[in-house]
Amino acid sequence: MRTRIKEFRARHNLTQEELANKVGVRRETIVFLEQGKYNPSLKLAHDVAKALNAKIDEIFIFED
Amino acid sequence: MKDKIEIVAGILIAVAVLTTLYFYLTSVGHIGSGEISVAVIALILVVFAIYVLWDRLKNVQRGLPSKDERLININHKAGYYAFIAAIWSAVGVPMLSDFLFHYELEGSRVGSAVVIISGFVFAISYLYMERKGN
Numbered sequence: 001m002r003t004r005i006k007e008f009r010a011r012h013n014l015t016q017e018e019l020a021n022k023v024g025v026r027r028e029t030i031v032f033l034e035q036g037k038y039n040p041s042l043k044l045a046h047d048v049a050k051a052l053n054a055k056i057d058e059i060f061i062f063e064d
Numbered sequence: 065m066k067d068k069i070e071i072v073a074g075i076l077i078a079v080a081v082l083t084t085l086y087f088y089l090t091s092v093g094h095i096g097s098g099e100i101s102v103a104v105i106a107l108i109l110v111v112f113a114i115y116v117l118w119d120r121l122k123n124v125q126r127g128l129p130s131k132d133e134r135l136i137n138i139n140h141k142a143g144y145y146a147f148i149a150a151i152w153s154a155v156g157v158p159m160l161s162d163f164l165f166h167y168e169l170e171g172s173r174v175g176s177a178v179v180i181i182s183g184f185v186f187a188i189s190y191l192y193m194e195r196k197g198n
Contacts, residue, residue, distance in 0.1 A: 017126065025132040026123050037197030044133050
């Protein structure tokens with residue numbers, strides 16, 4: 001899985017900590033999400049996408 | 065508020081364990097390798113617990129939750145591995161002792177070994193998964 005969280009975060013001028021605060025998770029979770037090392041639940045993916053004003057499939061890209 | 069209560073309760077438990085260890089070591093009289101190994105194992109587990117509490121406190125101070133979905137998943141996975149380790153060590157420790165040393169372990173010793181092994185498995189798998197991500 002690849003994510004575009006970092007790109008969208010930069011567009012919204014948000015730090016990892018600010019995004020974590022918006023979504024209600026720990027900063028480490030945002031770090032691992034950005035690195036594609038953590039597969040989030042549908043709810044978390046939805047919350048991240050909502051915080052970044054984007055659709056889930058714009059943020060999280062699943063590659064075969 | 066719930067996070068803070070959990071952290072305070074964790075600190076109190078760590079202090080209680082250290083106090084118990086202190087009274088145990090001062091009342092046992094002769095301190096041999098057995099007592100030292102018990103103390104070292106307990107200290108390692110307390111240090112792990114303090115690390116977890118410090119990590120949670122750090123997040124609470126920043127206004128972030130002390131645990132989230134990822135950490136809860138890690139806790140569940142580490143708990144599962146510790147449970148499997150507990151079952152296998154309950155069977156394996158007396159068998160190994162019998163095969164290797166021809167010594168039949170008492171039930172209380174096996175119980176201690178199960179607690180120690182599952183505790184270490186939990187701590188190691190928790191730290192590994194916390195660093196690895198998923």
